[in-house]
Amino acid sequence: MHKPTDPLEIKILMFYEGLAENNATSRAVRELKKDLEAKEAKVIVSESPTDARAVIASDPEIQCVLLNYDENDEQCPSKLCRILQDIRARNANLPVFLLSDRYKASAIPSDILDKVSDFIWILEDTSDFIAGRILAATERYREFVLPPMFKALADFAKVHEYSWHTPGHTGGTGFLKSPAGRAFFNFFGEPIFRSDLSISVGELGSLLDHSGPIGESEKYAARVFGADRTYHVTNGTSTSNRVVLLASVTRNQVALCDRNCHKSVEHAITMSGAIPTYLVPTRNQYGIIGPILPAKMTKEAIAISIKENPLVSDEVDANPVHAVITNSTYDGLCYNVEKVKELLGQSVDRLHFDEAWYGYARFNPLYKDRYAMNGNIKDFDRSGPTVFATQSTHKLLAAFSQASMLHVREGRNPIEHLRLNEAFMMQASTSPFYPIIATNDISAAMMDGPGGKTLTDISIREAVSFRKTVARIHAEHKANNDWFFNIWQPDYITDPDSGQKMPFHEAPTDLLAKNPACWLLHPNDSWHGFGDIDEGFCMLDPIKVSVTTPGMSDNGELKDKGIPAALLTSYLDAKGIVVEKTTDFTVLFLFSIGVTNGKWGTLLNALFEFKRDYDSNTPLERVIPSLAADYPERYKGMGLKDLADEMFAAMKELGTTKALAAGFAELPHPDMSPVQAYENLVHNNVEKVKVDDMAGRTVATGVVPYPPGIPLLMPGENAGPADGPLLGYLKSLQAFDRRFPGFTHDTHGVEVTDGVYEILCLKK
Ligand SMILES: *Cc1c(COP(=O)(O)O)cnc(C)c1O
Numbered sequence: 001m002h003k004p005t006d007p008l009e010i011k012i013l014m015f016y017e018g019l020a021e022n023n024a025t026s027r028a029v030r031e032l033k034k035d036l037e038a039k040e041a042k043v044i045v046s047e048s049p050t051d052a053r054a055v056i057a058s059d060p061e062i063q064c065v066l067l068n069y070d071e072n073d074e075q076c077p078s079k080l081c082r083i084l085q086d087i088r089a090r091n092a093n094l095p096v097f098l099l100s101d102r103y104k105a106s107a108i109p110s111d112i113l114d115k116v117s118d119f120i121w122i123l124e125d126t127s128d129f130i131a132g133r134i135l136a137a138t139e140r141y142r143e144f145v146l147p148p149m150f151k152a153l154a155d156f157a158k159v160h161e162y163s164w165h166t167p168g169h170t171g172g173t174g175f176l177k178s179p180a181g182r183a184f185f186n187f188f189g190e191p192i193f194r195s196d197l198s199i200s201v202g203e204l205g206s207l208l209d210h211s212g213p214i215g216e217s218e219k220y221a222a223r224v225f226g227a228d229r230t231y232h233v234t235n236g237t238s239t240s241n242r243v244v245l246l247a248s249v250t251r252n253q254v255a256l257c258d259r260n261c262h263k264s265v266e267h268a269i270t271m272s273g274a275i276p277t278y279l280v281p282t283r284n285q286y287g288i289i290g291p292i293l294p295a296k297m298t299k300e301a302i303a304i305s306i307k308e309n310p311l312v313s314d315e316v317d318a319n320p321v322h323a324v325i326t327n328s329t330y331d332g333l334c335y336n337v338e339k340v341k342e343l344l345g346q347s348v349d350r351l352h353f354d355e356a357w358y359g360y361a362r363f364n365p366l367y368k369d370r371y372a373m374n375g376n377i378k379d380f381d382r383s384g385p386t387v388f389a390t391q392s393t394h395k396l397l398a399a400f401s402q403a404s405m406l407h408v409r410e411g412r413n414p415i416e417h418l419r420l421n422e423a424f425m426m427q428a429s430t431s432p433f434y435p436i437i438a439t440n441d442i443s444a445a446m447m448d449g450p451g452g453k454t455l456t457d458i459s460i461r462e463a464v465s466f467r468k469t470v471a472r473i474h475a476e477h478k479a480n481n482d483w484f485f486n487i488w489q490p491d492y493i494t495d496p497d498s499g500q501k502m503p504f505h506e507a508p509t510d511l512l513a514k515n516p517a518c519w520l521l522h523p524n525d526s527w528h529g530f531g532d533i534d535e536g537f538c539m540l541d542p543i544k545v546s547v548t549t550p551g552m553s554d555n556g557e558l559k560d561k562g563i564p565a566a567l568l569t570s571y572l573d574a575k576g577i578v579v580e581k582t583t584d585f586t587v588l589f590l591f592s593i594g595v596t597n598g599k600w601g602t603l604l605n606a607l608f609e610f611k612r613d614y615d616s617n618t619p620l621e622r623v624i625p626s627l628a629a630d631y632p633e634r635y636k637g638m639g640l641k642d643l644a645d646e647m648f649a650a651m652k653e654l655g656t657t658k659a660l661a662a663g664f665a666e667l668p669h670p671d672m673s674p675v676q677a678y679e680n681l682v683h684n685n686v687e688k689v690k691v692d693d694m695a696g697r698t699v700a701t702g703v704v705p706y707p708p709g710i711p712l713l714m715p716g717e718n719a720g721p722a723d724g725p726l727l728g729y730l731k732s733l734q735a736f737d738r739r740f741p742g743f744t745h746d747t748h749g750v751e752v753t754d755g756v757y758e759i760l761c762l763k764k
Helices: 024-038 049-058 076-090 127-145 148-158 173-177 179-188 190-194 212-225 236-248 263-272 299-308 337-344 417-427 434-447 450-479 509-514 565-574 599-615 625-630 640-654 656-665 674-682 725-739
Strands: 011-015 042-046 062-068 096-100 118-121 229-233 253-258 275-279 317-326 333-335 350-354 386-392 404-409 492-494 501-503 538-540 544-548 586-590 686-690 704-706 746-748 750-753 756-762
Touching: 011 024, 011 049, 024 042, 024 127, 042 049, 049 062, 049 076, 062 076, 062 127, 076 096, 076 450, 118 127, 148 212, 148 434, 173 179, 179 190, 212 229, 212 404, 212 434, 229 236, 229 417, 229 434, 236 263, 236 317, 236 350, 236 386, 236 404, 236 417, 253 263, 253 299, 263 674, 275 299, 275 317, 299 317, 317 337, 333 337, 337 350, 434 450, 450 509, 450 544, 450 599, 565 586, 565 599, 565 625, 565 640, 599 640, 640 656, 640 725, 656 725, 674 756, 704 725, 725 756
Parallel strands: 011 042, 011 062, 062 096, 096 118, 253 275, 253 317, 317 350, 350 386
Antiparallel strands: 229 404, 333 538, 386 404, 492 501, 544 586, 686 756, 704 746, 750 756
């Protein structure tokens, strides 16, 4: 019987037209179906090619396909061909049998034969014998389909044994003794508890020694993701980043850091005592962070940045040892990694790409050369820099939160496994959650073979259709002097083959989904706003979709009228649509591996509804009820358009978007290194200071406004003068937040008490 811990039910798809007919073959096939069912297989019969293809597209649990070769049907070869193409595009290993008879098999075309696994002579062998062969094939396939760690875990969970080790809930039974515990157990179901094992269960190997099935799983992931070695990390890419940096740099060594770095990089720099020298990325009119330009990555430019860094004192070794780059950025800007290697490789031996949002890149040719573990590992230049990639498997692939992978390719000055593993163990728990390791394993299996391309193709195509649809609707409205949302993307596409230029929404989906040239940032194109960027250096990833709201012009000036994006986000939220990120005039949507066919239709409807409600100034109580309920005094009697107008006017008056640009335009002055600031924090040599009183003060903790999520101030940096760009930006946020409760900004490192921003600074 199918037990809850059996990972797959046996399912067989049978394509047979006319099963109910009264002839020898149909009778034999009916008999076979009965025999398979008696052996507990579930048989799905498709009597049309369309249905068979639909089943293949929608049910990955199918473990064997039986296709009838009907020599009396002229169309049969072409029908079978299409079905087989669909199967093999998804799955190279699925067993497929052709039902035929020995005498006619020689007439079957070779493009069918090379895609099937074997024949079944339906009239010659006994039904029982055939069923046995089919089930043996599904069994072999099941052995193969599960990656090493998950397979071992599922096998182990089937064995009911009394455990005397941790975790103390012992397979879930510990929860059954109280009502709350029982509710918890029922909610998640038994298998997750049976899979929550202690490191003392030898059968699964060990994450810390990378042994047994866990070690096998890391090898498997390394093959799939193109690394020399892969480490499963169970506390997110935050931890993967710390592992890499702490293994690579120490106190008073220089690390080159993308200023657009994640907090975990800041933390690793603090922990290591390294001296960060920042590579400052571009930013555009929307506040979207762009790439670091190649001119800032040259040997000469890096030498100047280090020379000008006040923290590089006599005690500091001025030769940088490590560089960390965020690829892709949050908004989907991806570097030409080969170019980055060529440039930064002149200054450092170790290059670290933080690819937290980008684990899928290897599986689609659209991203060729734009991710760390690119190309065939055999061609990797061993005399070039050692390359690390850290990826949050959970962010855009299918995995549990906290699942992350650290991939390594060894080039110059590598960190051999035993040394890297010391840093790994320093950051790891001795009780990792095995289901997290198993999701990394499964993610690798999902992307292996043709599956990776098929799955990424789906995301890309869905994103492209959404982009085209919104662009078309925008163009239609604009032609009628009306407004609609737009997408941050090129306005025109040039077909690289024909040279023909067309509006984005008229470009063929196939071209957009397959040709990276469509997504390149060309120098000085006004839509991207990153200025004179080198041709081919940076590409926009189609699956990260930024919807723009009206109000911002390409030159960074606010228009006469506008709709703050925060209002759209709040409106969508009230409809149960949760967005990824909101800036002043953009809202980011991710088309991840979980995207389903047509999911964006709901989003598009909601955008239309917003337009109607905005145009007719529908009362806020109706469209964002929670806002009206939480702040009845503030928003009483207002409509959606009233609030949009008032907010837009405030943004204009406070200059929030420009203040952001100014705040991030220049690096603050570092008074001390991050580790020195942290030591002051530990010694409590710090105090909370109001933003209005912060002129000239050194911050003890990082100040990171979300979005854009890049540090405005790093620990140890100086806030600058009262009327300077850094405090100017924070004050404009504070003023905005006071005026618009319910739309307050989220700034890490800032504590807000009664509308007053306070930040931990070093005592004077
Ligand atoms: C989210 C993120 C991380 C951290 O990843 P987690 O898996 O959440 O720990 C690191 N770097 C970047 C750029 C991120 O966006």
